[in-house]
Amino acid sequence: MKPTQAIGRVVLYVSLACVSLITLFPLAWMLSGSIKTEATIFNFPIQFIPDVAHWDNYLKAWSMVSFGALFRNSLKISTLVTVGQLFTSTLAAYAFAKIRFRGRDKLFLGYLATMMVPFQVIMIPQFVMFRNLGLANTHLALILPGMFSVFGVFLLKQFFTGIPDELLEAARIDGCGEARTLFTIVVPLSKAAISSLAIFTFKWTWNDFLAPLIYINDKSKMTVPIGLSMFRMENITMYTYIMAGSVISLIPVIVVYIFTQKYLVQGIALTGLKA
Amino acid sequence: MKKRAQWRTDLVGYAFVLPNLIGFLVFIAGPFLFSLALGFFQWDAVGPMQWVGLQNYIKLAGDSTFKASFLNTFYFTFTAVPLTLGTGLGLALLLNRPLALKTAFRTVFFLPNIVTVASIVIVWQAIYHPTMGPLNMLLASWGVTDLPTWTMDLNWAMPSIVLMSVWLNAGYYMVIFLAALSNVPQTYYEAARIDGAGGLKRFLHVTLPGISPTIFFVLIMAVINSFKVFDQVMLLTKGGPGRATNVLVYYVYTQSFTKYKFGAASAAANVLFLIILIVTIVQYRNQEKWVTY
Numbered sequence: 001m002k003p004t005q006a007i008g009r010v011v012l013y014v015s016l017a018c019v020s021l022i023t024l025f026p027l028a029w030m031l032s033g034s035i036k037t038e039a040t041i042f043n044f045p046i047q048f049i050p051d052v053a054h055w056d057n058y059l060k061a062w063s064m065v066s067f068g069a070l071f072r073n074s075l076k077i078s079t080l081v082t083v084g085q086l087f088t089s090t091l092a093a094y095a096f097a098k099i100r101f102r103g104r105d106k107l108f109l110g111y112l113a114t115m116m117v118p119f120q121v122i123m124i125p126q127f128v129m130f131r132n133l134g135l136a137n138t139h140l141a142l143i144l145p146g147m148f149s150v151f152g153v154f155l156l157k158q159f160f161t162g163i164p165d166e167l168l169e170a171a172r173i174d175g176c177g178e179a180r181t182l183f184t185i186v187v188p189l190s191k192a193a194i195s196s197l198a199i200f201t202f203k204w205t206w207n208d209f210l211a212p213l214i215y216i217n218d219k220s221k222m223t224v225p226i227g228l229s230m231f232r233m234e235n236i237t238m239y240t241y242i243m244a245g246s247v248i249s250l251i252p253v254i255v256v257y258i259f260t261q262k263y264l265v266q267g268i269a270l271t272g273l274k275a
Numbered sequence: 276m277k278k279r280a281q282w283r284t285d286l287v288g289y290a291f292v293l294p295n296l297i298g299f300l301v302f303i304a305g306p307f308l309f310s311l312a313l314g315f316f317q318w319d320a321v322g323p324m325q326w327v328g329l330q331n332y333i334k335l336a337g338d339s340t341f342k343a344s345f346l347n348t349f350y351f352t353f354t355a356v357p358l359t360l361g362t363g364l365g366l367a368l369l370l371n372r373p374l375a376l377k378t379a380f381r382t383v384f385f386l387p388n389i390v391t392v393a394s395i396v397i398v399w400q401a402i403y404h405p406t407m408g409p410l411n412m413l414l415a416s417w418g419v420t421d422l423p424t425w426t427m428d429l430n431w432a433m434p435s436i437v438l439m440s441v442w443l444n445a446g447y448y449m450v451i452f453l454a455a456l457s458n459v460p461q462t463y464y465e466a467a468r469i470d471g472a473g474g475l476k477r478f479l480h481v482t483l484p485g486i487s488p489t490i491f492f493v494l495i496m497a498v499i500n501s502f503k504v505f506d507q508v509m510l511l512t513k514g515g516p517g518r519a520t521n522v523l524v525y526y527v528y529t530q531s532f533t534k535y536k537f538g539a540a541s542a543a544a545n546v547l548f549l550i551i552l553i554v555t556i557v558q559y560r561n562q563e564k565w566v567t568y
Contacts, residue, residue, distance in 0.1 A: 016369060020383045026442070027386070029409070030398040042407035044416075092295035101288025102281070111299065116551055117307050118503050120524050121544040124531050125306035125313065128320070148298025178287050207391045209506045214532055225393035229510065232397055239401055246394040257389045261382060264389070268447065269454030 034058070034243040041239050054240070061245035064235070069220055070227040071252065077142050077223060078205040084147030085201050086194065093156030094182045098168060108157070111150050119210065127214055141215045142223075146205055152197050155271060159193040160186060196267025199260045206253065224249050313541035320537050331542035341543060343518040344526035347433065351522060352501040355437045355444075360490075360497055362441055363448030368482075370449075371456040381453070385446035392443065392506040399439050399511060400426070426512050432519040436507050443507070444500075451493055452486065459485035495558050502551055523547045 028048060033041045035053045095101065096108050130141040163186060171181040187194065209225045216222050222230070228249050232242050257264070289296075314331055316324040335341045366384050370377055387395075402410050403425035411422045423431040459482060467477045483490075505524040508514060514521035514529070527547065531540035 012369065012374075016380050019366065019369075020380060023383055023387060023442070023446075026395060026398045026402065027390070029402075030395070033398075033401070042401070042404070042409075042412075044407075044409060044412035046409055088295035088298060091291045095288045095291035099284060099288040099291060101285040101292075104288060107292070107296075110304070114299075114303050114307060116499065116555055117303070117548055118499075118524075118544075118551065120503065120505075120527050121310045121541075121548045122303060122306035124537055124541050124544065125309035126302060127531075128309075128537070129306070131320075144298070145302040148295055148302055150299065150303065153295060178291065182291075203389060207389075209393055209509070210528070213509075214528075225391050228391075229393045232393075239397065242397045243401075246397050249394045250390055253389060253391060253394075254386075257386070258382075261385065265381070265385070265450050268450045271451075 030243050031247060033240060034247045036240055038238070038240055041243075057240050057244040058248065061231075061241045061248060064241065065227060065231045065245055066219070067227075067245075067248055070222060070224045070249075073139065073221060074206050074223040077139055077146075078202050080143045081146035081205045082198050082201045084143070085149050085152050086198055088148055089152035089156050089197065090182070090187065090194065092153045093160055094178075094186060096153065096157045097160035098163075098165070098186075099178060111153060115150050115154065123210070123214065130215070136215060137217050137221065138215075139221060142208075142211055145211075146201075149201070152201065155197055155267075156190070156193055159190055159270065163189055192263075192266055193270060195263045196270060199263045200267050203253075203256075203264070310541045311545060313538055314545045315542075316538040318537040319535045321535075324538070327538065331539045332546075334539065335542055335546065340518055340521065341526055344514075344521045344523050347518075347520060348502060348504070348522045350433055351437060351440075351504055352498060354434070355440045355504075356494070356497045356501050358437065358441045359444045360448055360493060362445035364452050366445065366449040367452035367456055368478075370453060381450070384449055387443050387445075388447045390443075393510060395443075396439075396507070396510040399435075403435055403511075427516055429516055429519045432512050432516055436504075436511060436520055439507050439511065440501075440504065444497075448493055448497065451489060455486040455489035456482070491558070491562055495555055498554055498558070499551055502547065502554075523550075 029046065032046075032048045032050065034057055035055055036050045037052075037054060040047075040050065096104060126141075126145060127136070130136050130138075135141050167185055167189075168181055171185050176184070206223075207225060208223070209229075212223045212226045216226060219227070219230070228245055231245055235241060313324075315326060315328055317327045317331070318324040370380060370384075374380070402408050405411060405422065405424035405427060408425075410425070414422055425431050425435045463481045463485065464477060467481050472480065503524055504522055505528070508520050508522055508525050509528070512520040514525045523543065524547070527540050527544045530536045530543060534540075
């Protein structure tokens with residue numbers, strides 16, 4: 001390797017390392033702050049590893065916030081939304097991609113048009129609807145709308161369209177109805193796209209802030225973002241406890257990320273390329 | 276296709292679409308139309324709805340808070356989008372080569388995008404602390420004297436939000452750009468090298484055109500997303516200080532869920548949609564001009 005190339009490589013790695021440190025700083029500082037005391041948390045120059053590690057901050061945070069309930073609620077809502085969305089999107093996307101029914105293209109165009117409509121436009125009517133049904137302070141208000149996503153249909157339709165018709169023809173000749181064809185041939189071939197959609201939907205629903213904010217009032221029904229937010233509001237100056245609570249809330253998110261990032265990256269790449 | 280067979284196909288098609296379609300109509304299309312209509316009424320969510328025609332929209336034009344949120348949103352978009360996309364593209368360019376630890380770096384850069392904003396805002400609140408926060412401590416140690424109070428400063432509150440937003444979102448666009456970059460054929464670069472093109476020329480004449488469809492798509496997406504910014508504003512500054520970071524979605528939220536002016540809020544939300552629509556159409560029209568691939 002030429003000397004200039006070697007130097008180039010070193011500069012590259014150093015730059016990447018620097019950017020990585022900057023990117024991780026907020027998270028690293030939060031982790032270190034979570035085991036400090038209020039008195040030492042803002043010490044500058046920053047001491048990332050404190051002399052005394054106050055792990056009891058975590059016990060305190062856990063006692064002040066019912067994380068168990070928050071996690072249960074978030075898990076329940078995120079899972080139901082993901083399953084529901086996978087189900088409705090897969091069926092609809094298959095029809096849009098492979099079944100030539102009349103009005104198909106116009107209907108799909110209608111779907112596409114609404115992709116630009118922000119949630120904030122439909123949140124007020126949705127809220128009114130749920131309130132009139134007596135479902136305002138319930139999880140159903142969060143689960144039901146979440147199960148129907150235009151984005152999911154769009155993503156899967158793009159993917160399904162790429163599956164060769166010959167494969168489907170072969171199945172039809174063998175006597176498979178559309179449902180059999182979908183589940184025995186198309187779905188197995190689309191595992192990448194479907195798993196990406198699943199992870200995306202789960203992550204997005206778990207992190208959702210606005211919808212639970214407007215619907216949920218009972219502490220027992222709150223999701224992680226809302227519960228943690230309340231905790232922060234009620235103890236606005238107790239940085240160490242809030243940081244400990246934040247770390248607790250992020251552990252599941254980061255763990256799931258480490259195991260599923262392949263699907264997230266693949267899903268994002270899919271949306272970017274098929275545009 | 277024979278008539279009866281077409282009917283059969285139609286039936287099956289609609290049967291498959293139905294679960295999603297019902298939800299779509301009930302939770303998306305229906306509410307959308309209702310919102311358009313609600314903009315013409317005055318309603319406190321409890322009593323009867325009062326028809327006021329275009330009053331809500333006229334009032335919006337005269338509402339200084341709405342105008343502020345309108346301008347703030349544009350200010351956010353014009354600063355956050357270039358910074359976020361630029362950072363994302365820069366990181367993607369750095370990573371777009373055979374590299375040891377490439378996946379590790381990618382994991383790190385994408386990490387901020389997956390954290391729950393409500394969980395990470397405490398750190399940013401602490402970073403921006405005017406007297407004890409590490410940001411100002413660092414600046415002070417570099418000799419900076421007139422330290423801004425960041426989220427409590429009329430002029431620096433929005434930049435604070437922008438910085439946090441760039442941190443949150445750059446990684447997402449980096450991933451998209453990485454995928455697009457990896458699709459530019461190596462042969463093009465080879466040909467450019469043979470023609471004597473240096474790094475910058477190769478970037479301008481091979482890379483950029485090669486990923487121009489993606490840049491176009493990403494630009495639309497980033498702009499639309501920036502118009503919808505809410506979480507950071509609600510959690511970090513609550514639209515303040517004063518109205519410095521009051522953005523459109525925050526305005527809609529406060530009008531509807533703190534002031535219970537559902538009609539006025541719907542009008543504002545409809546304006547938000549209109550802005551997104553216009554901006555997207557304008558961007559689409561311009562596509563012809565510079566998407567070259």
